[in-house]
Amino acid sequence: MSQTTTEIRLAGSGGQGLITGGIILAEAAILDHKNVVQSQSYGPEARGGASRAEIIIAEGPIFFPKATWVDIFLAMSQKACDQYSFDIKNDGIFIVDTTYVKQIPTSSAVAIPISAATREKFGKELFSNIVALGVLCEACKVVSGKALKAAISHRVPKGTEKINLEAFTFGQKLAREAQKNHNEADSEAIAADT
Amino acid sequence: MNKKSSYRLLQGNEAVAEGALAAGINFFAGYPITPSTEVAEILADRLPADGGKFIQMEDEIGSIAAIIGASIGGCKALTATSGPGFSLMQENLGFACLAEIPLVIVNVMRGGPSTGMPTSPSQGDVMQARWGTHGDHPIIVLSPSSVEEAFHYTIKAVNLAEKYRNPVILLMDEVIAHMRARVSLPPESMVERINRVHPNMPPEWYLPYERSATGVAPMASFGDGYRYHITGLVHDAKGYPTASPNECRDNIRGLFTKIERGFREICLVDYEQMEDAEHAIVAYGSMVLSARSALEQLRESNCKVGLIKLGTLWPFPRFALEQYLPQLKTILIPELNMGQIYREILRVNAGKAVIEKLNRVNGTLITPSELVKTVKGLIR
Amino acid sequence: MISNSQLVNKYFRHNKKFPHIWCPGCGIGTILGSMLRAVDALALDKNEIAFVSGIGCTGRAPVYVDFNTLHTTHGRALPFATGLKLSRPELKVIVATGDGDAAAIGGNHLIHACRRNIDITTIIFNNYIYGMTGGQYSPTTPHGDKAYTCKLGNIERPFNIAALVEAAGATFVGRSTSYHTLQLQNIIKKAITHKGFSVVEVITHCPTTYGRINKKGSAVDMLSWQKEVAVDKTRAAKMDAKELEGKIITGVLMEKELPEFCEQYDKIIAEAQNQQ
Numbered sequence A: 001m002s003q004t005t006t007e008i009r010l011a012g013s014g015g016q017g018l019i020t021g022g023i024i025l026a027e028a029a030i031l032d033h034k035n036v037v038q039s040q041s042y043g044p045e046a047r048g049g050a051s052r053a054e055i056i057i058a059e060g061p062i063f064f065p066k067a068t069w070v071d072i073f074l075a076m077s078q079k080a081c082d083q084y085s086f087d088i089k090n091d092g093i094f095i096v097d098t099t100y101v102k103q104i105p106t107s108s109a110v111a112i113p114i115s116a117a118t119r120e121k122f123g124k125e126l127f128s129n130i131v132a133l134g135v136l137c138e139a140c141k142v143v144s145g146k147a148l149k150a151a152i153s154h155r156v157p158k159g160t161e162k163i164n165l166e167a168f169t170f171g172q173k174l175a176r177e178a179q180k181n182h183n184e185a186d187s188e189a190i191a192a193d194t
Numbered sequence B: 001m002n003k004k005s006s007y008r009l010l011q012g013n014e015a016v017a018e019g020a021l022a023a024g025i026n027f028f029a030g031y032p033i034t035p036s037t038e039v040a041e042i043l044a045d046r047l048p049a050d051g052g053k054f055i056q057m058e059d060e061i062g063s064i065a066a067i068i069g070a071s072i073g074g075c076k077a078l079t080a081t082s083g084p085g086f087s088l089m090q091e092n093l094g095f096a097c098l099a100e101i102p103l104v105i106v107n108v109m110r111g112g113p114s115t116g117m118p119t120s121p122s123q124g125d126v127m128q129a130r131w132g133t134h135g136d137h138p139i140i141v142l143s144p145s146s147v148e149e150a151f152h153y154t155i156k157a158v159n160l161a162e163k164y165r166n167p168v169i170l171l172m173d174e175v176i177a178h179m180r181a182r183v184s185l186p187p188e189s190m191v192e193r194i195n196r197v198h199p200n201m202p203p204e205w206y207l208p209y210e211r212s213a214t215g216v217a218p219m220a221s222f223g224d225g226y227r228y229h230i231t232g233l234v235h236d237a238k239g240y241p242t243a244s245p246n247e248c249r250d251n252i253r254g255l256f257t258k259i260e261r262g263f264r265e266i267c268l269v270d271y272e273q274m275e276d277a278e279h280a281i282v283a284y285g286s287m288v289l290s291a292r293s294a295l296e297q298l299r300e301s302n303c304k305v306g307l308i309k310l311g312t313l314w315p316f317p318r319f320a321l322e323q324y325l326p327q328l329k330t331i332l333i334p335e336l337n338m339g340q341i342y343r344e345i346l347r348v349n350a351g352k353a354v355i356e357k358l359n360r361v362n363g364t365l366i367t368p369s370e371l372v373k374t375v376k377g378l379i380r
Numbered sequence C: 001m002i003s004n005s006q007l008v009n010k011y012f013r014h015n016k017k018f019p020h021i022w023c024p025g026c027g028i029g030t031i032l033g034s035m036l037r038a039v040d041a042l043a044l045d046k047n048e049i050a051f052v053s054g055i056g057c058t059g060r061a062p063v064y065v066d067f068n069t070l071h072t073t074h075g076r077a078l079p080f081a082t083g084l085k086l087s088r089p090e091l092k093v094i095v096a097t098g099d100g101d102a103a104a105i106g107g108n109h110l111i112h113a114c115r116r117n118i119d120i121t122t123i124i125f126n127n128y129i130y131g132m133t134g135g136q137y138s139p140t141t142p143h144g145d146k147a148y149t150c151k152l153g154n155i156e157r158p159f160n161i162a163a164l165v166e167a168a169g170a171t172f173v174g175r176s177t178s179y180h181t182l183q184l185q186n187i188i189k190k191a192i193t194h195k196g197f198s199v200v201e202v203i204t205h206c207p208t209t210y211g212r213i214n215k216k217g218s219a220v221d222m223l224s225w226q227k228e229v230a231v232d233k234t235r236a237a238k239m240d241a242k243e244l245e246g247k248i249i250t251g252v253l254m255e256k257e258l259p260e261f262c263e264q265y266d267k268i269i270a271e272a273q274n275q276q
Helices: A018-031 A078-084 A114-122 A125-140 A145-155 A161-193 B012-022 B037-049 B060-072 B083-099 B126-131 B147-164 B174-178 B245-261 B287-300 B318-322 B341-349 B368-379 C004-011 C028-041 C077-087 C099-105 C107-116 C161-168 C181-193 C207-213 C219-229 C261-275
Strands: A006-013 A035-040 A050-058 A070-075 A088-097 A110-112 B007-011 B027-030 B053-056 B077-082 B103-111 B117-121 B140-142 B167-173 B180-184 B229-231 B269-272 B279-283 B305-310 B312-314 B330-335 B354-359 C049-053 C068-071 C092-098 C120-126 C172-177 C198-203 C230-232 C248-255
Touching (some): A018 A035, A018 A050, A018 A125, A035 B174, A050 A078, A070 A078, A070 A125, A114 A125, B007 B147, B027 B060, B027 C077, B037 B077, B060 B083, B077 B083, B083 B103, B083 B167, B103 B174, B117 B174, B147 B174, B167 B174, B287 B330, B287 B368, B318 B341, B330 B368, B354 B368, C028 C092, C107 C120, C161 C248, C181 C248
Parallel strands (some): A088 A110, B027 B077, B077 B103, B103 B167, B140 B167, B330 B354, C049 C068, C120 C198, C172 C198
Antiparallel strands (some): A006 A050, A035 A050, A035 B180, B103 B117, B140 B312, C172 C248
């Protein structure tokens, strides 16, 4: 794969809306004038077990449709985190929903209680996938926020566009706060070192 | 959705449904089965708006029977299914071959045999598509290797079915059916539509199975004033059952002759980096995607490897291989089965090049790196 | 009423090789005759009739007559006819099928066609046996009767086809015999006129297989039996259970109006186009 290729994997348990999340992400990439291929694990597991959606975004042509060396990984359940994190790049971005992922296999993860925060803010976890897209957008900038918002409006059920867009913005905010805390912790550590 | 860009995110099965509509399909009968159900769902929504008809039958036997009936009524008819349903369709598929009824069957292959692996990719139905129904019969089988091709090949399948009065099978693997990709669909005015030839002659002249110069007889729709007989028995030019050895021979041979005449037009083959190739990967369906990726890596390390992409599987495009045999040392055939097209390659190769197969039947894909490793091993 | 020679002239195919394939004494020709007289009495255009059949002795009926004729695979006449009717709702679609074709291999299609209420007339030629393959027991072979695959007697219970299709949702059910040609002709006439899925069960005889192995005598004897056991619905209403034992009730057994499939689909099209 060429350098301009980004492989993204969204993993969680069936019902969390990650396949829809994958489709939205892929559509946003097209709006950003990029090439994209999206695939998913499909079947009974999509309704309860570990499920995953994969998105490959590139400037040029994409051949093999499955992710083989993942740049961006989002895990929203412990099982999915354990099962699908084996081929993440060393410098890849690792986002976890700490509501459900209690054991994170790396010390450099973007760790945010996405589902719990969504429940607290919106009263239910239904929008966790869109909040997660907000987090992902803010953490890696692989697709533009503008394109993602347009794709969300197109793909979510009619009448729910507004609240979904709120969820997306909320996710972006969560990511910024996490980044800030992380940077502060870093500078504290640096300060302690010196 | 985005008026500015002509690109859309489309799933393989969605592309098939779009292709069917673009080709003028106005009748669909089917039965739900993973992983092809999206085609039925989309056409159930879209056909009535275009004045077309959709019916969900009680099983796949009924589904193919209904599209044969609709095709006899003058519709362009299509069904979509997967392995177990395709097995059930076999008897009536033979009927459509013998009675020369245009129709398209989309078979999204899943792991088999039996219920197998319903949501995993496979290419296990290649031989079934060729020989699944009993008796000698010609068949046309196309296999798309991208979402965009799923659209174009569906149109091609409908056109070939109409032109040759023959069933056409669109053989997709689950990877192509369920992946989503950025595609650009042509405007309706750019899509070629072929309609079957109807008789213009007075009804008393009409012999429903008398072949014209093209090898194909004009087909009247029921209700158009040409009252004639259609049967699954071997028949004469009038369509009546016969036991005369000469008439039986003419019937069966005629089926083959029409497809042989169209052989070059029916065969869709693409060649990538074959000019100087000493080694070739022959692939179809999702294996083309792995092969392309492998090719890029192999060429970077100066291996003279090319790709022969089979879009048509049956009739087998033997010329695609034959023209390159003098320059090829090795040929690798990766397949998600135990080696089905591999046997055809062996047959055509007749001992000239070294033929190797790479097979997988565990529900996962053969990856580009595995292909690279195998080709490098072969070259050494 | 149309004479026999007029009937032959008007409805039989003159470029088709005869004789037909049926055995001497067979009931199928008589039933086909009643059907043709019904079509003639309704003054239907031959171009508007599609005559569809499955496999078996009955399956060979369409080839001889001058309609749009379709001889399909075993048991599948109804789904072929369903696709044809839906693609061409203006056609009068008549299906000829035997007891094995309709109720065994095609049993699932039969009940679903009933449920769907698509405007097709199905005539089931019930001779209690698989005739073309040489006399094996069918889903309507009476319990205890013999066939060449149950020489010691049938241990399975038969379907009552008329009751089966009524339960499955057919909106017109009639029954007659190949002896009662006039009654049969009138029932078929009503069935063709009926809007919805109509079934006419015709009790008939196979002297060659069923008759021979069960010692039922000649074709004439078997016709006489049909005459004896058939009881018209109105007469049967006045008889008690004991008197009706062993009898076969004939006539229009049930008729009701329910929305027809093709008409409903046209409404779906109108609605879908309206939404655009």
